[in-house]
Each structure stands twice: as structure tokens, then as C-alpha cells.
Amino acid sequence: MLRNVFFPKGFVTLVGAGPGDVDHMTLGALKALQTAQALLYDALVSEDILALAPARCVKICVGKRGDRLSISQSNTNALMVKLVERGLHVVRLKGGDPSVFGRVEEERQYLEAHGIRHKTLPGVTAASAAAAQFQFPLTHRGEARALTFLTGRTKDGDIDLRAEGVSDPMTSLVFYMSSHNVAHIAETLTNAGRTADTPVAIVENAGRPQAQLRTGRLAELALLVKAAAFAGPVLLGVGAAFAYARDIDLTVSTVRYA
Template sequence: MAGAGPGDADLLTLGTLKALQSAQALLYDALVSEDILALAPQRCIKICVGKRGDRLSVPQEKTNALMVRLARRGLHVVRLKGGDPSVFGRVEEERDHLDRHGVPHKTLAGVTAASAAAAQFSFPLTHRSEARSVTFLTGRTKDGSIDLRDASVADPEMSLVFYMSSHNAGHIQARLLGAGRSPFTPVVLIENAGRAHARARKLTLRDLPATVVAEGWDGPVLIGIGDAFAYARMADTMLAARTA
């Protein structure tokens, strides 16, 4: 298992780069960029097994079976996952399947989208005066719900980063306001974090659902909520993207 990061090849770890360059079979997620796929040998077997919300996707069971089948052929198999394998991926389901079939494996970390976004748009995820902790949450649970426990999300000094949750923007806003968060809490929306064509918008919690609808972005969207995100710098990043 190797983390591809959020898409920019510059954000690959050296370990993942070495794994790619020696891969004989590559099972990759839908959001892995062409630049990263090009780093694998030309004769490497490349199979897209990625999943995108509300779209046709390869069943997890098929991915599991492919890993075992290719490994038993004696191939060096790299399961390339977007971001970091341990953050909102299905890494444990896949490792458990490999364990049960006696296939040895190891996991290589990757840069998660929140870290890439924080660097790209120059904001902190934590701040010693305003944000003592950060919590990552997903809007893509098995039953489609999103778990927001009032006791934790109500803390104004906690940064919240929602992955794959733009479709739940209205529910997120309602729960956070109901938990006591101010409607003027800073929010940043980021599409395609870590890539040269990333886009971002700064707003407040009050305007979250309307802004998500107005933007209508098709790429993966992060939602950052909390005082730390007020530091996001838009102009510097847009200039960097134009000159990349």
C-alpha cells in the first residue's frame, strides 16, 4: 500500500517513488494523476480500481481479489491510494484480505489532502492561540451519514476538516450552528488540494451551503472550518498556479 498524496508528483514520498519505479502491477485510485502514473515502468500492468462518490466504481471485493491474484503470479504489486492510505481509505480492509490469504505487504505513508492544502494556501491546521487541535471527518460513511458529536465539534478552538463532504454542507452547517458554533466562523473551501489547478474560497459558516451550490465544483472538495482557516492566503496561491 502506498500513498500517492493529493495528486502533485512533487508531493510523493521517496518511498512511494521507489515503489512505483519497481512496480510490475499497479492498482491505482481514480484521483491519482497521470504524472504520477507515468513514473511506473512502461511494461507495468496498470489497473484503475478507484472509487468516486455517486459514480460507477470497481467493487472493493474485486480490488481485493486482484491484489491476491497478481501477487500470486510473482509480481511486485503496488496498491497506489490517493492521499495517505490511513486517512479515509479502505486500507485496513485490503490489508486484512491480504493477511487472510497469506500475502506479505507493507504500507508507505502519503501526504494527506489537508496537509497539502495547508501548505498550498498558507494556513495552519493548528494555532497555539486559536486552534489547539484538528479533527479530520468524512462525509462518505457506509450509510451516507456524517457523524458530528456536539461535544467535540462545538469547541471553537478545534479546527475541523471535512473530506468528501460537500454534498452534506447543509447538514454540517446546521449541526455546527446547533452545537454553538458562530455563524461567522471562518471557512475555507478547497477543490483539488495540492494540485496546480486547485481552487479555494474563503467564507463563513453562515454562507457554506449556498457557496457550495454556487461553485458547483466537480473535483474533490475539502471543507475547513475554524479560526485557523482565516489565515488562508488566496492571492499568493493563484499567482503560483498561474506561473507553475
């Protein structure tokens, strides 16, 4: 265990756990987790990561997994404050990177409104994990000069894809939380000027040992997702760079570094 790490009492560390595999955690995230006295974690955080927290640490799952039942954001905020008021070092452990569709600013504002000290530690976002795992670039010289992250799930359940933001064929598009909306996404991108043969890559459980990859073209996107019947979190990539995705055999390609 890493030692000589000081956190003042009554403090919150907002931590990105990465996409689920313990190997994707940063050293800073590990230090914070090993000194946690209370841990509020998202549903997608793996048991291997949770096991790094001290045995006496209070561990509370606060959900945040698609349409499934979870603790509301307002209750999570209030719980952080309640635990901090007991003088605890609270780690709010979030899947992926807190700054990428992670509601981190809502939590920071709430903590600041209650006069609570906090810091944020980044994490590996699912797009980066998927790109490394299935060996495709997110940008590529001459083919993909820009990268845009988009959400397929908004507060009101709608999704707004403005043509000027998604039409450029030199821009890689990565959609988070979008498997339920792929038909609308494909239609909107086509109407915006993306060609039917634009490469797509669909990754379930990015960064985890059980990750799965499906590749194809924009015209068949909805059929690919329907046929796969994904149960885990799904990441969707659209653009020329995703043609390089390699269907790696994860059972023989995974190397662990002790």
C-alpha cells in the same frame, strides 16, 4: 530512476500517492512505484504519477471517486491477491494518505487472511496539501489547539456529528468528501455551538495546479459550495485557523524543483 530497491516476489505495497501533484510524493512511494510490476490505482491519481511506473507494468484503475462508477472494494481485494499469486510486486496506489479515509485496514486484513506479505507507505493527505498551497495553518497557537479529520461520506450514506466532538471553537475541523452534505454539516455545527461567523475554507482539488479556494463564514457555507459548483474533490475546513487562508495565484506562485 532509483535502483537497488528489493521487493520479494508476491508482495504488495500499499502506497499513498498524495493529493495528485507528483511533487507531493514521498521518496519511498517513488521507489515502490518504479519497481511495480502491477499497479492498482485510484481515479484521482494523476497521469504524471502513473508515468513514473515502468512501461511494462500492468496498470489498472480501480476507481474510488465519490459517487462515480468504480470497482468494488471486494473486487479490488481479490485482484490484488490474483496478481500476487502470479509472483508480482503489486503497488496499490491510493490518493492522499492510505490511513486517512483510505480503506487501508480493510485491504491489509484481506491480504493477511490470504497469507500475503505487504507494507504500507504514507502519503501527504489533502488537508496538509491544502494548508501549504493556500498558506493557512491547521493548528495555531492561541486559536486552534487541536485538529479533527471527519468524513462527509459513510458506508450507509449518513453522517453523524456528535456535539461534544465538534463544538470546541479551539478545534480545527477538516471534512473530507463532504460537498454534498454541507447544509447538514453547517446546521449541525451551529446547533452544537459553533457561531455563525466561524471561518470556513473550501478547497477543490487540493494540492493540484488547478486547485481553487473559497472562504467565508459558517452561516454562508452551503451557499458558497452551491455557487462554486465544484466538479473535483472538495475539502472543507471549519475553525479559527482557516481565517488565515490566502487566495494565492497558483499560476505565478508554483515553483517546480527539477
